[in-house]
Amino acid sequence: MSLQKSATVVASIVAAILVIIKLVVGILSGSAAVLASAIDSILDIAVSMFNYFAISKAEKAPTEKFNYGLGKIEALAAVIEGTIITISGLFIFYKGVINIIQHKQIAYLGSSIFVMIASIILTGALVIFLNYVYKKTNNMVIKSDALHYKTDLFSNSAVLASLAIIYFTQWHWIDGVFGIAIAIYIIKEAFELIKEGTLMLLDVALDEEIVDNIKKIITSQPEVTDFHYLRSRRSGDTNFVDVHVVFTPEISLMDAHRVSDKIEDEIKKLDPTSNWHITIHLDPYDDSPHGEDH
Template sequence: MTPKYRIILASFVVSTFLMIVKFVAYYMTYSSAILTDALESIINVVASGFAFYAIYLASQPKDLNHPYGHGKIEFFSAGLEGVLIVLASIFIIFHAVQNFFNPQPLSDLPLGLGIIISGVIVNWFLGYYIEKEGIKYQSPTLIADGKHLKLDAQSGVILIAAVALVVFTKSAWVDGVASVIFALYMGWSGIKIMRKSIGGLMDETDQETLEKVVQILKNNKKSEWIDIHNLRIQHYGADLHIDCHITLPRYYNLEVVHANVHEFEDILGAEFQGNVEIFIHADPCLDDCCYYCKVQDCPIRKFPVSKNIEWNEVNLSLNQKHFIESI
């Protein structure tokens, strides 16, 4: 069993146990705040179950139908988790409003309070660990699940305060207000998770990864790498795909071109964990490239160097060689 399997399995087991305990606490207290926490736990269980399947599917090798692998299922899994969070927040608000008009007597609140505190501690540490491992393995599924568990822990803090106020003030309406406030916060968090998932499915530019790639290239720049353009980065779950065009001196033979491309790939691949797939298209230089070419003693130079092309996120992403007119 891979580390990601073990992590998500632990999340599923712990979430299932906490869900059962929280529903027992609700039926003992009839607290809307505790019900909010219990409903959130249902989402944790469902999301962890689907996340386990998503991680399994994402680990399958490439095939003819999926030449880039199955990693994008992780974005779908994270998006589903966001949808479930939003749906739960809507139900919680509906239930809390109902309780305003048909209040239920509360009982055994100190016991419920103790259960929520225990759940907060477990969820926070588990969520922190899963999110950290998700970042380590570049797994959108683990990151979303970790954020969700931490969100559950944050809800617990709010609910602890609400239940404590009910215990000391005997004001039952505080219970419903706390549920509505957190449901709104929970819904907004779910929308943000959905937004990030949709961005991944649509190959939205990952600015952080793009900046890292550009910085790596700047730090390892070779004079024979005359120009880099059409740099594109795509995430397939935990897998990273990078492709770009590199301009090399046109008098290089195929063996030298291959050596430069291979070095380019090794430099980028060494800086990322997980599976990194790099496709490099080699272009021959043109006369206009002389204006910014730094190759010393070039036997075919037509013009002196007069410009410097800054390697940044914009310039390297453009789908064109950086001719003098484009500067």
């Protein structure tokens, strides 16, 4: 089992443990924040299981039907996960408002505080592990999962703070206020996740810094007179680059091929953690339309 798939299994197990303890205490205490956190953990299980499926599909080799593989399923998973997080945030917002309006009293404060401390410890350890896996694999699904549990860590801390305030002051309306604040934060983070996944699905170009460095690598070769039709995109853990490189008509095919190999090797060094699929078309003259942007 790959490291990224193992990470989704670990995340599912942790989420299941959190669901059990949060759901029991949330129902008994009546806390909107604790109950919302429990529901969010239920969604975490579904998301982590979906992520396992997405990674399994994305890791498969290209086929006759899918010539470039299924790397974009990771972006699709990020969009779906972001949507789920948004729904969770909206529900938490709703419960917070209701608790304020109805002046909901929180019971079993001691047990609730203990549960949230345990949740913070487990979630914190999971976030550290997922970030480690992301740095090793550069997998977008793992990145989205890490972000998801990072928002959980923030929300769990906020819930603990609200319970502590209620314990010492008996200001039960604080539970609703913290629930609303958590919801706003979660929705904001989810929007960024959906945006990133959508951009990948739409074949957004690689980061501007990487593209600029690619241009510098191409123009640094003395045998290259010009280039055009530079295109880039990312799918899963693979960066795709296509470019037409112009040489003089007199250069031999062997020499032109040697230069293009050198360009490919230098480009791959820009991001060693990712796979690269580079296609260089060799031109004996500039065949781009006049004024074609590099």
